[in-house]
Amino acid sequence: VKGRKTDKEKFSGAEATYTVECMMHDKKALQAGTSHYFGDGFATAFDITFTGEDNKPHHPFQTSWGVSTRLIGGVIMTHGDNNGLVLPPRIAPTQVIIIPVAQHKEGVIEANEAVMNRLKAAGIRVKMDASKQSAGWKFAEYEMKGVPLRLEMGPKDMEKNQCVLVRRDNGEKSFVSLDNIEEAVKTMLDAVQQGLYDKAKKNLDENTYACSTVEEVKEKMSTQGGFAKTMWCGDEACELKMKEIAGVSSRCIPLEQEHLGDVCPVCGKPAKHMVYWGVAY
Ligand SMILES: [Zn+2]
CATH class of the missing domain: 3.40.50.800 (Anticodon-binding domain)
Structure with a gap:
């Protein structure tokens, strides 16, 4: 699931963090690759400059892309079974x-x-x-x-x-x-x-479901696991409350949004986004 992290979950210092959230076969979430937009914040803090067309020094706007060994873990936990590894042919060293x-x-x-x-x-x-x-x-x-x-x-x-x-x-x-x-x-x-x-x-499809109350998220999460999707007002207080009551963290604000209602299930205020929630590694 491609999406953007909430402010609470984004890389600190970044202006925006984008993620690929994956569901492992035990239905837990794995953040499996992120990219960050830093603006010119880090460049300013560390005084990184380049010479512009005007021959003056400028701070560059930066991005960071994280595709690491974590993806290997994702492959193991997504496809493996009780007999061991199951490798997709395209990446298997021996096919x-x-x-x-x-x-x-x-x-x-x-x-x-x-x-x-x-x-x-x-x-x-x-x-x-x-x-x-x-x-x-x-x-x-x-x-x-x-x-x-x-x-x-x-x-x-x-x-x-x-x-x-x-x-x-x-x-x-x-x-x-x-x-x-x-x-x-x-x-x-x-x-x-x-x-x-x-x-x-x-x-992923069978274990992703829409919820309209925090209690519903809590109940479904404890019996089924997976990803719960709800609307959200954008306030961190509601995100924290969701964690406290239902035990889930926001996984991402999917790039492909769905309309599941008009209000935030936590506070009842108008909703801004649809968010995926889950228990993460
Ligand atoms: Zn709210």
Whole structure:
């Protein structure tokens, strides 16, 4: 959810703070990237100047953009499950892990290697694990590491000119011909990417709700969690009261505003904005 921070929540010294608020899979909020507009306040305080067209020194107007390791935390907490990491294919360092089945049999490792080389040539980030660990151990290992797709191939598959693909996000297993394995893998990686997005979006949509009283926010927050949206008069006193009664902080004033009524649910005065509230990390 893209929005602007309230004055209480903005970076101190900034004129405005913009944020991307994300809902983690436990329905808590994570502020996952902010940008600030500083005006010329910091430049004046630290006497930062540049020479203008008029050949005189001026204080620049500054911005600050914060995209940091926190985003990695956001990925883990949005998509992960009880078996470990679940990485979206577009950012996964390894998109496909190949696990040869019955690898002691003649030609199995070579056949798997050939598939790996074809996928590599097609621009897919792929690795093969032909170590001595059991297949079951390897399955669990790469599940935990969040590799989006697992490709298995043993002697029986080789006879049929096929392999097995297993999706990390939903465990779905399919038998795929080797004839056009590059395209099949790419299509499935796209499906995993879209599947993860849809699941996270559904979580966000199903757990974002409009409230018209502070008591309603408190009640919904304690039973459902997620994001409550209400109107707000703009006074910090009401923001503090919302925190005190319902235990939530303002997450942002979304750039896409909705009209949920005319008054602030806390004080009853005319509302200025629609605000998202939640419990944050
Ligand atoms: Zn108010």
